[in-house]
Amino acid sequence: MTAIQPPQPLGRSLGAVLAGIAVGVALSLGTDISLRALGIFSPLGQPMANSLFLLATAYRIAYGVVSSYIIAWLAPDRPMRHALTGGVLGLVVCTVGAVATWNKGPAFGPHWYPLALALTALPCAWLGGSLYLSRQARR
Numbered sequence: 001m002t003a004i005q006p007p008q009p010l011g012r013s014l015g016a017v018l019a020g021i022a023v024g025v026a027l028s029l030g031t032d033i034s035l036r037a038l039g040i041f042s043p044l045g046q047p048m049a050n051s052l053f054l055l056a057t058a059y060r061i062a063y064g065v066v067s068s069y070i071i072a073w074l075a076p077d078r079p080m081r082h083a084l085t086g087g088v089l090g091l092v093v094c095t096v097g098a099v100a101t102w103n104k105g106p107a108f109g110p111h112w113y114p115l116a117l118a119l120t121a122l123p124c125a126w127l128g129g130s131l132y133l134s135r136q137a138r139r
Helices: 010-037 050-074 079-101 112-138
Strands: none
Touching (some): 010 050, 010 079, 050 079, 050 112, 079 112
């Protein structure tokens, strides 16, 4: 029989989700800035090769998994639910970004790029939450 736990404060749940998202945003922007400084990425507003958008997609996927793991780790309870909440927020933000930049020109990248980010948001969240849960189960 499972004991009923009292509800956790909303602030801790919100803090967990926001902290994980902040880590993902910081990692993504930091990598973008570093790759621009190194001359690998084009300056802001300039078109970029598809292969570089593929690179950006790859590290954003990795950072999405890391962010979701952090969300699950910081969650006061139900870590997978918290991780997936972050994934849903990522899906919404990526979808809004895709709509806002859809035909704005080559400086915003190919159409597949924002779609790829939106389509990978929930799988990354699930994977990050699952990695956290599997690590907890081994302890």
